Amino acid sequence: MTKMTLGSYPHMLGFEQLEQLLERTAKSGNEGYPPFNIEQTSDASYRITLAVAGFSEDTLSITVEDRQLVIRGRARDDSHERVFLHRGIAARQFQRSFVLAEGVEVGEAVMENGLLHVDLTLHKPETVVQTIQIRKG
Structure with missing residues (x-):
């Protein structure tokens, strides 16, 4: 079976970059951790909420890289200071x-009760109608 591409x-025309974004997203390795919600908060705004219990503002980073919102968490290794009888709360990177x-523009990010909220706003471009003149050759 042949793979269908947008170039097919x-x-x-000009959607090659979109195809590359789709392929990169499929390979991004997003596992199920941490769990997250995406909600639409208005016609032109969204909120991504990640459950980041055990992380603080200084162990999280949010960047926008080539039209990708990337949220990273790095866990502190405090296991040498504490003795766990059971460790069921995941705090891995x-x-x-x-x-x-x-x-889509990324707005503010807020930590609240172990949840990281990242607000997004969609700015719809104006519809432009362009008339192309035809000249004699």
């Missing part, structure tokens, strides 16, 4: 990536 569709559409 002759009416879709993680990286979560979210592909951002054109016009």
Whole structure:
């Protein structure tokens, strides 16, 4: 079976970058940790919420890299200071990536009760109608 690409569709011009984003997202290695929600908070805004119990603001980083929102957490190794009889709260390092559409901007990030909230806003471009003149050759 041959792999269909966006280049296989002759009416879709200039979408090669979108195809690369889709492939990169599929390979990003996002596991199930940490769990997250994505909610639509208005017609043009969204909120991503990650459950980051055990992390603090200084052990988390949020960056936008090539139209990808990347949230990383690095766990502190405090196991030498404490003796655990049972350790069921995961606090391992993680990286979560979210592909951002054109016009999506990352707003503020807030930590609240073990949850990291990241707000996104979608700025829809204005519709532009352009008339192309035809000249005689």
